[in-house]
Amino acid sequence: MTQFTRRNLLGMIGTAAGSSAMYYAMASMGHAAASNYAGPIKLDGDPKGAKVLILGAGLAGMTAALEMRAAGYQVEVLEYREKAGGRCWTLRSGDEYTELGGATQKVDFAQGNYINPGPWRLPHHHYAVMDYCKRLKVPLEPFIQTDYNAYVHSSDAFEGKPQRMGKIKTDYRGHVSELLAKAVDQGKLDEMVTEDDREMLIESLRSFGVLDEQNAYVKSLGTSGYRGYEKMPGGGADAAPVPSDLYDPSQVIQSRLWRSLAQHESLEHWAPMFQPVGGMDGIAQGFEREVGDLITYNAKVVSLQQDDSGVTVTWEDTAGGGTRTSTADYCVCTIPFSILGQIDHNLSAGLSNVISSMFYNGSTKVGLEFKRRFWEQDEQIYGGISYTDQAITQISYPSTGYQSDGPAVLLGCYTWRGADTFKFNAMQPAERIEWALRQGEKIHPQYRDEFKTGVAVSWHKVPWVLGCSGVWEDREAQGYEEAIKVDNRVVCAGEHLSYIPAWQEGAILSSLDAITRLHDKVING
Amino acid sequence: MKKIVLAIATLLPLCAVPAHAQPAQMSAYAEDTVFGSDGYTSTDGEELYQTLCAGCHMPDGSGAVGAGRYPALSDNPNLEYAAYPVTLIVNGQAGMPAFGTFLNDEQIVALVTYLQTDLGNDFEPDATVEDVAIARPASPADPNRAEHE
Structure with missing residues (x-):
């Protein structure tokens, strides 16, 4: 039996399936940032004309519609609003x-x-x-x-005057680097910094904080090259740059303006x-081009019932009037729990508990x-x-x-x-x-x-959701695993059933996972 | 006085005009809003209702209906005894968030007393700070914890 090394395994995947498959394999092996998006979904197996009813034409619902039709299902989508997209809205x-x-x-x-x-x-x-x-x-x-x-602003700092972020960022980094470099240089951190690391750390702090040879953060053309000049360098006569004054370290720390700097550093904002281009609903329109023919708009769902033979959904036609009924073999329900909790349904007790206890x-x-x-x-x-x-x-x-x-x-x-x-x-x-x-x-x-x-x-x-995203205080205690299960013939999906709430990525990943499990049940029982 | 201004404010939704540069018509509650980390500081039941609850249950307590609905609080028999609204305000229910960490015991008593005696309700107010204390969970949900920005 041949022992696969990681490299020859990757080589094989690359040869067989192309570089994107190799990328996803690499990601799952920890070489690149992993996501549970594993490339375009593959729903293999013939659903034999089974019909799926999808409730909601937001990104979760339209993802399900697009992929399930492609897999051979008959698809019908009901949407409360007059257009597609849900919260993907402009x-x-x-x-x-x-x-x-x-x-x-x-x-x-x-x-x-x-x-x-x-x-x-x-x-x-x-x-x-x-x-x-x-x-x-x-x-x-x-x-x-x-x-x-752009600015960072605090009503109590700098007399309420907004400050350029670059100035605050440079001064904050410079002053902190100076403190740290001096502490290291004076041997005050010897318990934490080895002799080998000491010199390299100080050198890096001079670079990071724009410090001079004495490890000081001082007014100079050098620091102005990072925080901005009093007068910018120009051309021709009277063009020499003039360095700018630094803010006092205490002023920078006390201003609390550093709180805003971290906003840009979190992974979500990298x-x-x-x-x-032209508005976020470009994504909604992209999906609608593919699945718009499957969607009935102005359909307010009032009841969702399932039994051993199928799913029955009762809805009001809010444009034309009248109550209508749609039936299917299966249902993907992307209605936000804030709304679903008010709809008459016979979902399982475990799922119902989560639905009726989630606030937005x-x-x-x-x-x-x-x-x-x-x-x-x-x-x-x-x-x-x-x-x-x-x-x-x-x-x-x-x-x-x-x-x-x-x-x-x-x-x-x-x-x-x-x-x-x-x-x-x-x-x-x-x-x-x-x-x-x-x-x-x-x-x-x-x-x-x-x-x-x-x-x-x-x-x-907002009439069709009553909030912007579902809130989990504690997924384990509140029953996340219960809520994502295929409940007989119905599976729920949306940003609220993800670990990326309020992001469209959460809605799509939730939907892809839900339809994969539903499809597996349809094919394999 | 505030009630009169409020009556005018409730008519505003009928005038669907774009918000142009002319000074906005502000209700007294909107005008006097104090934002910031202190949250809700008023101990006046009506003010608390109009600056917090009215957003969903509406200034006159009539509730609202869309794909889902916000229950009406006017003429609402569930408000006869304070235990029910106290529990809901402290702990939330379904789409309604828990406001236990927003409001102290006295504020919740003031708010429930307003609900029981105004908005078309005429019940004997029976909320006490002891009731509120009992309704509080051992480890309340933090309404400001953000998983997203």
Whole structure:
């Protein structure tokens, strides 16, 4: 019996299945970041004309529809809304949105401008989303998460004046490096640093923190080359650069502005990030091009029943009127548990318990359109995000259309859970917009003069989901394993049944896993 | 006074106009909002309701219906005895998050008293801080823990 080495095993996989299969094999063996996306799904075996009813035409539902039709199933999709995508949603000029309570907003943005109330950026390591975008020909462009010239802001620091992130980042790193280098040099960390490492560590801190030969972080053309100059180097006469003053170490530490620096470093925000060109719903439209013919819109599910012979779903036609019934052999249910818990169903007790005990996150987003790109024209901020300790938490500038004239839309508020989210939720849209302006103008004084129009979405008030994502406090205690099981003829899927909640990747991976297990049951019993 | 302003505010949804640059019409509650890490500090039942609960159950307690629904709290017989709303507010249920870590015992009593005596309800208020303390779980869920940003 031949002993396989890892290398010759990889060689064999590469020869037999091509380089992408080799990549996925390598990833699963720990050489590259692993995901449980293993490339395009293969549902082998003949379902012999079995019919599957898919509830919900968000990304989880449309993934199931696309792949199950390809595997030979008869597929019918029911969707509550008038269009596909679910939370993969873009509001653009001419759209109307009515939230619970009746407030209707007419989006009055200039042609081509938009806001994504739900997901708005794609990590490059969300392999499933990236792969479907490729397969569905959804054009992507870079999403600028990190812009060193955007601001970090705290109401109590630097007299409330916003600071350029690059300055704070460089000074924070410089001051901390100086402390550490001096401590090491003075032998204060000898218990933790070996003699062999000491010199190399100090050398690295000089590089990392831009320290001088005395291990000091000081005002110089060298440090200005990282944090910015008092006067930039130019050409010709009077062109010599002038170095900038450093912020005092205590001021930098006490400002707490370093809290915002870590935002960019988490894996979810690693550059590069991407966005679909023209709005996040480009992904929804990509799926809809493939499976739109299977979807019945304006269908409000009121009952989901299963027995030994099949699944029966009763739904109201909210456009044409009347109650209708759809039957199938199997069902993939992607209805959010916040809604499913209110639908009459006979799912198992274990699954029902999870459905009826999951609550949903709130989140608030406000899109603000301004008459001109003052952040570019006046402040040289081209995309990226400014962070603030105010309730709006951040201002994200458009990652497209740079240097163009005319109105542009930025994200002027993005809250996530917490009391502030509920305070925004209790307001009317115009009130949320007014607060986004009040807080945003502390960072950009141009706000009032340049403001044109806005739109505000609070997710607890979104009629078709009642929140933005399912919350697990403790998956084990709450029954995650129970909730993802195939329950007789029904399997549930969506971002809420993943370890990547609120991300589209979670919805797609959940769906692929659910239909794989359902298909296995159909084929193998 | 706040009630009058609120009555005007509830009419706002009927005027579906884009939010243009003119000063927004703000309800007194929206105008006076204090954001930040202190969360909810008011001990006034009506103010707590209008700045927290009203977002889903609506300012007049009428609830809302979409693909799912938020139950109406006006004329709601479940509010006759405080034990039920106290338990729901502290621990949440289904789509409703737990607010036990947002509100202290006194605030929850004030809120439940408002629910029992306003929004078209006319029950004898019977909430006590002891009831709230009993309803609190040993290790409450942290509503601010974020798995995502």
